[in-house]
Amino acid sequence: xxxxxxxxxxxxxxxxxxxxxxxVSRLSPDVRSVAAYHLGLADADGRPAGADGRPGGMGxxxxxxxxxxSTRAARTAPERGVAAAAAVELxxxxxxxxxxxxxxxxxxxxxxxxxxxxxxxxxxLAGDALLVLAxxxxxxxxxxxxxxxxxxxxxxxxxxxxxxxxxxxFERRDDVTLEQCQEMAGDKTAALMACACSIGAIYVGAxxxxxMGLAGFGAHAGLAFQLTDDLLGIWGxxxxxxKPVRSDLRTRKKSLPVVAALTSGTRPGDELGALLSGTxxxxxxxxxxxxxxxxxxxxxxxxxxxxDVQLASAGECLAETDMPDDVRAEFAGIAEFITxxxx
Amino acid sequence: xxxxxxxxxxxxxxxxxxxxxxxVSRLSPDVRSVAAYHLGLADADGRPAGADGRPGGMGxxxxxxxxxxSTRAARTAPERGVAAAAAVELxxxxxxxxxxxxxxxxxxxxxxxxxxxxxxxxxxLAGDALLVLAxxxxxxxxxxxxxxxxxxxxxxxxxxxxxxxxxxxFERRDDVTLEQCQEMAGDKTAALMACACSIGAIYVGAxxxxxMGLAGFGAHAGLAFQLTDDLLGIWGxxxxxxKPVRSDLRTRKKSLPVVAALTSGTRPGDELGALLSGTxxxxxxxxxxxxxxxxxxxxxxxxxxxxDVQLASAGECLAETDMPDDVRAEFAGIAEFITxxxx
Numbered sequence: 001x002x003x004x005x006x007x008x009x010x011x012x013x014x015x016x017x018x019x020x021x022x023x024v025s026r027l028s029p030d031v032r033s034v035a036a037y038h039l040g041l042a043d044a045d046g047r048p049a050g051a052d053g054r055p056g057g058m059g060x061x062x063x064x065x066x067x068x069x070s071t072r073a074a075r076t077a078p079e080r081g082v083a084a085a086a087a088v089e090l091x092x093x094x095x096x097x098x099x100x101x102x103x104x105x106x107x108x109x110x111x112x113x114x115x116x117x118x119x120x121x122x123x124x125l126a127g128d129a130l131l132v133l134a135x136x137x138x139x140x141x142x143x144x145x146x147x148x149x150x151x152x153x154x155x156x157x158x159x160x161x162x163x164x165x166x167x168x169x170f171e172r173r174d175d176v177t178l179e180q181c182q183e184m185a186g187d188k189t190a191a192l193m194a195c196a197c198s199i200g201a202i203y204v205g206a207x208x209x210x211x212m213g214l215a216g217f218g219a220h221a222g223l224a225f226q227l228t229d230d231l232l233g234i235w236g237x238x239x240x241x242x243k244p245v246r247s248d249l250r251t252r253k254k255s256l257p258v259v260a261a262l263t264s265g266t267r268p269g270d271e272l273g274a275l276l277s278g279t280x281x282x283x284x285x286x287x288x289x290x291x292x293x294x295x296x297x298x299x300x301x302x303x304x305x306x307x308d309v310q311l312a313s314a315g316e317c318l319a320e321t322d323m324p325d326d327v328r329a330e331f332a333g334i335a336e337f338i339t340x341x342x343x
Numbered sequence: 344x345x346x347x348x349x350x351x352x353x354x355x356x357x358x359x360x361x362x363x364x365x366x367v368s369r370l371s372p373d374v375r376s377v378a379a380y381h382l383g384l385a386d387a388d389g390r391p392a393g394a395d396g397r398p399g400g401m402g403x404x405x406x407x408x409x410x411x412x413s414t415r416a417a418r419t420a421p422e423r424g425v426a427a428a429a430a431v432e433l434x435x436x437x438x439x440x441x442x443x444x445x446x447x448x449x450x451x452x453x454x455x456x457x458x459x460x461x462x463x464x465x466x467x468l469a470g471d472a473l474l475v476l477a478x479x480x481x482x483x484x485x486x487x488x489x490x491x492x493x494x495x496x497x498x499x500x501x502x503x504x505x506x507x508x509x510x511x512x513f514e515r516r517d518d519v520t521l522e523q524c525q526e527m528a529g530d531k532t533a534a535l536m537a538c539a540c541s542i543g544a545i546y547v548g549a550x551x552x553x554x555m556g557l558a559g560f561g562a563h564a565g566l567a568f569q570l571t572d573d574l575l576g577i578w579g580x581x582x583x584x585x586k587p588v589r590s591d592l593r594t595r596k597k598s599l600p601v602v603a604a605l606t607s608g609t610r611p612g613d614e615l616g617a618l619l620s621g622t623x624x625x626x627x628x629x630x631x632x633x634x635x636x637x638x639x640x641x642x643x644x645x646x647x648x649x650x651d652v653q654l655a656s657a658g659e660c661l662a663e664t665d666m667p668d669d670v671r672a673e674f675a676g677i678a679e680f681i682t683x684x685x686x
Contacts, residue, residue: 102463125507144486154475
């Protein structure tokens, strides 16, 4: 298991970054400045970021890399998938801007979140604009493939919204089942990942079998990614996650390991439920104890096993789908990278 | 000048209401309940609204009525434009849900706004979902007209966002020119109205000249509507506007009559600037005085004259565009209805 950034991710940033910057430059000045800040293209005063002349930001650029790979899976030059890759990255960032407001998060990618800098209203608008830009880019592309890609993206956005809606609703519930929690993760994370892994192929008019095989890979890899992310939310090192230690326990998030523990029917699971049921801020001792209880209730082991299962299923989808061997290897490399636990 | 609701508006509600209810029913439960509440399809507890069995809400349903008229302008049955009409209404409501959060408005259509009932996060998501639904409906329609209609809608949403962004930015500025204010109104209100007046024709594949003539009518009528709305925001009766008396002055909104007064170079205009420059809540006496100053500075007369100019331009567009006479008469009737000042 490797934690080295796969080469395709760097390539994607170089190919797709300029397309995203060009798209954002079409926004009106007030909206553009917020969007550019969030994307890491500019600082809070509108000065271009990235002293090396390259656009900064774009986070991990995983989704664009997957989208370009899917274009190559269709035996087409990655350059032809740039619009599709940019659209997926814009949608991902639309959801980040809005989620940061909903979750009250004040920091992202080691910078203050957009709403803390520009206000909630301006951040809502910037998210809206990124969402519409994503569709614009696809609808301007060649027909009918642009239309197909747009529908693929649209369907994944509706699932993204459904997942975030469920996540918000879970905060007020103490009867969330593990199945509901998995469905939420499927909607919130895996749907857009499935779209990223197939939209490039769809955009160049690849056959449905290829698109479906790639989407299956993406759905499983996306779930493995979320399971891993939930493990890091409890046991990840702050320097790796960019968040405070045990941040998901601190916010009482109904993450997969937590819900697995709460629904385990074990004594540590019940203890965990009692500990998390209050509304007072949890002390550092409480947080340590909560992490131990999740582990003792089997929540950690279940999540690790599930991540392995999903990763294996992703691998099966890859094996069963016809594509060039080097592309298959790069997909597998990215799947391993995003599920590397670093713990 | 009449204030009777044109017959086409009732018809539109009957035709488009079910399509909107069907679209909303596709949303996930958590998101659906917020969207249905905002649209007046359900109360805050999820019970269906409208004791007569008809969906409630849909506000004035002006935009769907205009969209169906544009289908008829293309000499096609209005039933064929239902998807386009529903999409415009969904976008309009997306913007209302998000604007209510940004503007901190607590009441709409005589009910508490969605964010006050369900929270800011859930309301942001519901707005997002309505926006994506609108595109879904069009993209599912016949190709390539569904694609054309989708691009028309998308372009108007970007202008809507630009206009709302400018409106938010104006709150923090005291140097807004009348030209900038008119541009903002064009983006925020007229662009979607232009889309509503042409999208039905576009959706049934009408020639470009018809679509452009209708869009021109909609842009002028939309500006006339905004100018009238700004007059009502100062001099409208609360029972007509559903808002407190002089509400736009209360919130120090940079509406068109206010900016016309502020930039008039007159003594009352300067006095108005001094009065509105503070941050303390304005007393009822201050509000009365501010309204008088807007009028004395010529802001009211300018706005009324501009509304008449725009209405006349809208009429010219209608006269120059080939369509059945009864459709032209209905367009004119709606334009007069939405600019009736009731004062």
